[in-house]
Each structure stands twice: as C-alpha cells, then as structure tokens.
Amino acid sequence: MKNKLIFLICLVIVIGVSVAFTYEARMVNFNVDYEPQQPINFSHKIHAGENQIQCLYCHFGAEQGRHAGIPPTELCLNCHNQIRKDSPEIKKIKDAVAGGAKIEWQKVHHFPDFAYFNHSQHVRVGKISCQECHGPVETMTRLKQENALNMGWCLDCHRQNNIAAPDDHKSRAGGDCARCHY
C-alpha cells in the first residue's frame, strides 16, 4: 500500500515536471528574439531605415507569390556598383557574384512545412504592412524574429476577419483549417 502511494506520488511529480518542461519547450521553440549572426553584416537599419529603401525593392517576391525571398545576390550590386564599392562586406558580394559562390544566410523566420503561408496573399490582397508580422525591421541592425509566428498568433488576426477584400467578393481571411493546412 505504502509502496503504491510512493509510486503514485513519483508518477505525478514526473508527469508534472514533464508537462512543465514541455510547455516551456513550446515557448522556447517559438524562437522569438532569434537573432543569428549572418555571413554578411547587412543592416536593415541602414537600408530600410536611414536610406528608406522600400522593403519590396529587395523582397519583391512578397508581392508575387508564396515566398518573400532573400534577394538574388546580383541585386545588391544594382546600387553597390556605385556606392561603398570598397567595403569589405560588399567585396564578399562582388566575389560571390564574380566567382559563382553561394552565400548561406541563416534563416530567421522559420515556418513549419505543415502549414501553407503565402506572402502575396497578405501583402497584396490583405494589404498588411511587413512590420505587422516582422516588427520594426527598419530599426534592426541585425534582423531578429519579433513575433511568435505560431498558430495562435496567426489566428489572432484571422479571427478578427477584418482583412480587406474586394467588395463583391465574400471570401475573407477565415479560420478554416484548410486555409493553411493542406
């Protein structure tokens, strides 16, 4: 009898600790404030903040399709053929373009593959500003993840269902599972 009681208490403690850890684990894995070192010291603060370059100039994919994308390396040289040609960071880009080497960026915003997300749907149809999800990127020297990007966070918006849509078109953001999961 006593043994059984001890076993039960132990079991409750083990399960309790596990649940607590698991819960904590979920919070950690949302990766908020993730701010990895990048291969090139690129500053969004200088480009998007001080110099006021439009987000879509580089991340043109956000308007066209599913992925916003990291701009093709040659795009940097549109400006940097003229500006700050001799900076060591720019030289990395020039060398990569000239030598055909790949630049391996660290992905900051990671979206799981069991959900479908389309940038153009939100940017062009929903008319949501980039900052709403990505935070004040124009103030970030090194990019970091601002929001949790988990399902609850998505649904906060989707439930409000106030996304702009053409007037004669009833379909709105919606909370159906199969809007994202397929």
Add this chain to the structure above:
Amino acid sequence: MKKNNTTYWQDVENKVLDPEHLKSEFGEGELQFDIGSIKKDRRSFLKVMGFSFTAIPLASCMRIPVKKAIPYLYKSDQVTPGVANWYATSMDPMKGSSLLVKTREGRPIKIEGNSLSPITKGGTFGTDQASVLSLYNSSRFKGPLLDGKPIEWANIDKKLEAALNNANDKEKKIVLVTRTISSPSTLDIIAQLKEKYSNFDHVVFEPTSQSAILRANEECFSNAVYPTISLDRADLIVSFSADFLGTWLSPVEYTKQYTSRRDLTIHNTLSKHYQFESLMTLTGSNADQRFSVTPEEEKSFIINLLAEIQRKAGRSLLPPGQQLPGTNRELVSQIAGELWEKKGKSVILSGSQNKDIQIMVNALNSLLDNYGETIDLYENPYFKGPKDQETEDLISTMEAGEIGAVLFWDTNLAYHYRDTQRFTKALKKVVTRCSFASADDETSVLCNYVLPMNHFLESWDDYFQAPNVLTYSQPVIQPLFGSRMAQETLLKLAGSTTKYYDFLKKNAEIKFFKMQTKKMLFHEFWNHTVHDGLSLMNSSLSKKSDLAKNVVALSYARLVKATLNKGMTLIGYQKVGMRAGDMINNPWLQELPDPITKATWDNYFLISPIDAKKQNLKTGQVIKVATDKVTLVLPIIVQPGVRENMIGVAYGYGRSVAGKVAKNLGGNAFPFVQFSNGSFNNIATDVKVDITPEKREMALTQTHHSMEGRDIVRETTLKEWKVDNHAGNKPSIKLVSMWGKHDQSGEQWGMAIDLNKCTGCSGCIISCNAENNVPVVGKKEVHSRREMHWLRIDRYYKGDEENPEVVHQPIMCQHCDNAPCETVCPVIATVQSSDGLNQQVYNRCVGTRYCANNCPYKVRRFNWFDYAHDDKYENMVLNPDIVVRSRGVMEKCSMCIQRIQESKLVAKKEERPLKDGDIQLACQQSCPGDAIVFGNLNDPKSKISTLLKNARKYRLLEELNIQPRVNYLTKVRNKG
C-alpha cells in the same frame, strides 16, 4: 431499381458475398506490425515509458536546428520562387497528347492537357500524366557508355562516326531502327543520313504494331496512313476488337469525341456503339451492346456484313456465288440495316492485325460513304509508320552478316521482338551496335555504344500530331543525367554541325511558316507556336480514299481460307496504363489498377468464367500456356466477358533488364507474337494449357471496396430516359436531421460526375497522385488493401458472366455536410469548412482510424508507413504546395484545396470575383471525357448548379442523410 440491387456484382468469386473475405480485410493478422526487439511485457513497457519521460524535457532544451537560406546569384526574370511556370509541349503523337507542364523553380511537377489542341482538347491519359515521374527515374543512364565503360560525349561521337564510316567503306549496311516517326525534322535528318551513307536503311518497329491498317490503306487507297477518325460525327460506331477508348491509335482524342456524343445534358440522344471482341477491353465495357466473339466469328460476321451492305448498295466487291461463312444472320441484317440507315454517319473500326480484315472494314466504310464524313485519309508526307516485314528482313540480313552497323533508337528488340534468342544471335554478327535508350534495357546491354537519350521534357522536337496540326516539344528542364537528344548524334553523323534546335527552327522557317497565314513574321509565328505548343496549318489537305478495284475480292479469297483461331487461343493485349511497356519503370502506372481487372503490379492470364468452371480454376491459380516454341507461367484472373477458349495476356511485363520497379514483374508475352500475312499478329492459336499446383496472391483492388449491393450505380436505357428523364433514378428523399444546418452562405463547393461520360480510363487517378503527393505503396501493401489512392474507380458488372454489362464509377471523398467521419474523430482532426469541404488536418491527426471505420464510402486512406521518399531524384516530382504525410496519419481527397486557394488568390489579386470554371481540380482537368464538373453551388449560373437540376442527378447512399457534396448523373445506355 430494387431489382437491380441484386443483379450488380463485382467479380466472379464475389458474386455471392463471402463473409470470410470480409473478415480478412479487418482480420487481426493483417494489422500487426513487427515492432522489432521491444518485448511486450511490463518491464519493457516501463523502460520505454521512462525513456520517453526523460527524453521530453531533454528535447525542450534544444533550439530548432539552424536553417540555411541560399538565394539565387542571378535570377531569371521568369522564375519567381513559389510561383509556378507553365510551358506547352507535346509528346510523340503515337505515345501521348499535347500537354502543359507545370514547373516550380525549374522542375516539372505536373502535366496537364493543352486545351488549345484541336485533337486532344485538353484531355490526357494516365500515361501522359505519369510521364513526368519517368523523367526523374534514377535508373536512367548517367552518361554515354562504350563497351559498358563511361566515356566523354566528344570521344564516343568520334568513335561512332569512325565505326559507321568503316562499315560504309566495307560496303556493309547501316540500319537505323526507330519507332513510328511523325517528326518532319527527324525525317529530314534520316534523309540526310541516307544521302551520306550509300547503304543506309531506316526500319520502323512498333512492339504493338497496328501496321495492318497501314498496309490495308496502302492496298485499298495507295495511302499508307492511319485514318483520321471523327467519332463526334458518328451516330453509329461498330468496333471489331478496336480498343479505341483505351489503347488503339489515339485513345485520348477518341475519348473526347466519343463522350461528346454521350452528353445528355446538351443533346437529347446518344450515339450508338456496338463492340465485338474476344477479351473484355475498356472500350467493350463502355459499349451500348457488346458481343463476346472469337476472332474467327468476328471474321465471319464482317464478311457477312459486307455481303449484306454490298447488296444494299447494289455493288459487288466480293466474288459472286460464294458460300458465305456461317454467322448470326439475324444480327447481321439488324446491324446492316442500322448502318445503311446511318450511311455517312457511321464508322466501322477494327483492331485486327490481319490486313485482310482491315481491307474488309475499309470496303464497308467505303460502301457506307463514311470516307470524307467520319473517316478521313489525309496524305501525310511527314509520317513513317511500321512495316513489319522490314523488321523480319532486318533480322535475316543481320544473320547473313550483311549489316555493319545497327542503331536502335528507343527500340528494345531484344525484349519486344518475338524471338529474343534469334535476335540476340543475329545481333552478335553486327560489329557496331549502338543504342539510344534512356535506361538499361535488354538491347542496350547487347550494344557496344550506348548513347543515352533525353526524356521528352528535356527535348526539342516537332510533330505533325494530325496532318494539319504542327506541335512542338520544348525542354522544360536541363538534361538531368548527362543525356542528349538522339537527333544531335544523328545530325553529327550526317556531317552537320548545327544543333537540333537550330535545325528544327530553320525547318519551321522554310517549310511550315508558309503553310499558315495567321502570322506575317517568322519570329512571331515561332514564338506563338512554341508558346501555344502547336500551330494550325491551313494549307489544304489532300485526301485519298477511292477504293481500288479487285483488292477486296483478293483479300476475301485469302480470308475465307485462313483460320484465325483454333482450340485454346492466346490473345496479347495492352493494359491501359502500360501500353507496350515503355513506362514499365513508372511506379504510378504500376500501381494504377487496371480499369477492368483492378489488378496492379502484374500481368496475368485472363480466362473466361466458362473455362474456369470447366477446369475448376480460381483467380490466383498459376497456369502454364505453351506453344511448340514458348511457354509462359502466370497466375490467372477469371474475367467475365472473355470468350470461351480465349486467353488474354498483357504485354510489357517480364523484363529481365530494367530498373528496380519493373524487374522480374509478371511474364513476357511478346514471344507469342506471330508473323503472318506481313504483320505481327497478337493472336496465337492452339496453345497448350497446363494447370500447375501453385497459387499466387494477386494485388487486386477489386473486392475490398464492395458496395454491398446497394443501388450505388443507377442506370437506364435511352428509350426509357426519353419517356421519363427520371428513369432509373429515385427522387431524393427529405429526411429529418438531428444536426443543425451549417451556415451555407458564400462559396459552397460541389461536384457532379456524369456516369454516362466516364469511360473508366483512370487518367484522373494518376493526375490526383501527381497533384497531391499520393505515395506508392508497392505490390505487397496493395495486396494488404493499403493502397493510398484518394480517388478510385469502382467497376461493377451486371447480367450474365459470359457477357456482362459494365459500369465505372469514380469515388473520392464525398465531402458530406453531415459527415460521419467528423463526429467520431476524438481530436477534431477532420472538420467541415465554411465553404462546405470536409477538411483533414494532418498535423492534428493521431491515427485512430475511427473516421475510416465510420465512412460509408470507404474513401479514407491511412498511412501505415512512412512511404519511401529516399530517392532524391524522384522527390523532385513532389508538389511543394502540399505536405508529404507521415506514418500514422489519415488522408483523403481534399478537393484539391490548394487549387481552390490558388484560384481564389488569383481572382483577389486581380480584384474580381471568382468566375465559374476558374477552379479546375486535378481529376477534372485531366478527364478526357469531361465527366467531372466542379463549382460553386450558390452561384445559380454555374455549370454545377444547372447540372444539379438535371433529372438524372442522384447522391450516393442518400438514405443515410449525410448530405454528400458529390453528385452523380445516371448512366444511360443506348439500347432496347
């Protein structure tokens, strides 16, 4: 209708429902896993649990792994990551259709029909759809081989040229063996080769040759072309063993035409189709009336029919005063009467490889004035078809040692030729043996030069798909495995330095640009043609269809003397998915259930129920069929509708050298091919049959989807339908529901399937596989009833076993409003969406399978395993917009939710409402019969809304009040 409930049955052995059989589906033994070394006792359980508990907190200490993102260095302005590009291309017209190819980030992932094509009109078959997977076949050659050793292209080119020059200098023959060629540029290159080498020969070989038609047309009309048939203009179709809806000549084209005359939502009558055949083909299963006959009976019938028609026409083509062979005279005069009434609006087809039968059929069509109406014989200078005699001559000249070099282009004679040993021996006498193949085959292993050829998605080519339709094949991906177009090599051998692309374009400029008037400038013409995949030539076509005299009498004399079958007769046929076996290495096609037998991954003997009863045989029994030269041992399938004493066997199987998919699958039926009367014939008479004690399990999808005798398929006859449009149907019943109604505002999706237009060709299944990343499970798992197809086609028989009527019914998730699956899911992984779809949420599913148990349609599929996704090439075919499901997850038809979402997004971006027809589901798009309609039920003008008002509309198992969103339209047969 009640009477019908008892008359539908699924197969011979299951005609009476066997409770034992049902048990095996859910039997305990079937569902057990091998869980390896873990013992099932208390201590092991505690160990596993203890490990799991400690592992969870440990896992929580980790960050998610670092992911790299590598951008393009230079980006093409046409490729945007995540956005699909579509290109028009075309398959060789003898193998496939005009196509659109969807590419994502430069890799082709899906094939659809090109709706601009006046021939296939957007339809595709399973073989077209599956060809994209063959592109990624990792057993393809990785580069050229000389004597089995890798070599550079430049070196092998030089060596091959030297070898050919050597052969030419020694005044030995150089022979190029190809398939049927419909490419004008390729024919030009071959003409150049003929000029360069004094002793050059071009032989066309088709493994499942239809050369008898060409020979007959040559003799009758001096015009050796395949006929251009317009079934849409024919009120009456009489087909003798021509499987024109499955494998004969251009089945996609014919299916489009045929079903356009089976549409009772537009017309108020149907064309009439009689089919005479010995085996049960897909075409026969769709006929209004089918007659099960032997080839000999078929011959007698045709002769008598011709006698009757010539009497009506007042002509005498047959020699007078002859005793006609015996046949069913009543039937002859009935059909002759109907044909005469439909003069100029009928068509008679024959799939026979006996030239004389084809001549009789030509005479019939000629007497009925069908030429110029339903059949056209256009002269076509850009076509070279098979002449079977040439292949026979090739072998004997090889044996005589007269051939110095032989080049096999996409021809595998060591497997396809009827006598492999003779061929192999003969080939040894040839010094230079060259093979243009894509992967190792029986012939390439015998060749010293192996020059891998491109897949058609990697190639440029031009074809005359019809005498007035020029189509282009354009590459949509760089060659994956270091292969090269065969034409590049041939051009080099012909001494030219141009690339094939330039050659082809020059040809277009010189020859074909002039044949059209739409575009004034060449570059405009070229860009449009490549963009559309085709161009219509409007230069007038010359026809040649005046029947030569005396031909008929001569062939009649030959025909009455010949005996077409005697004793047990073996008839070779093509499976709808496999055809001659070109794509035998394609797992999608292997797992496609045959539309009639529902067998996968195998070939087998088809035996008539009468013969089976006589010998007490059951499906799975292995038998030995032998002629004096060859034997073949395979299991049988008892196939209703097969004529007594006839045995069917499919070609394409039994490969000894092939990729991992096809190797040692089934048996080779080509050795049974006979060479008679100048043609390769698929009928072997007087074969010996021995029964072996062995039994083999067949991977059939047939019996375990039994509908338990409910009125799932509703049908009627045209006569009854004309009296009452509701004939055969039951009015829908109003039932009281305990559930509240869903909010049904906004878009509400629904589907309708016209059973009168579905031929059961199964193209939709492959299309669904490709679109939705449906895994292939393999023969063993299909046998365990674990195939993963989201869409299946149920086939039911009705009537007597010897010649039953057949119906095909596509079944996918019915997207019920009151879905039984939703109420039993303990984790709410399957729920109703606001637009009326039944959603399956994979990442929420824990795999209880309650939903599958509660689904009355049995359309849910469970991932028993993580199916193989370890081939990095084959993975490239996966649709990146769809998840690859993992083990333990339930899945089913989603109504191509990704396509719905995409079309909605496109409309939203263009700031317009969604139009009817914007959304095309994968199955719907590929259907060559246009049997599937999908759309918004709340839009009163949509096609689906009008169809649902049709009197033929019904829903499956309506009495359950589960309110399915998929509707069916009753089948109407034109008989009685």
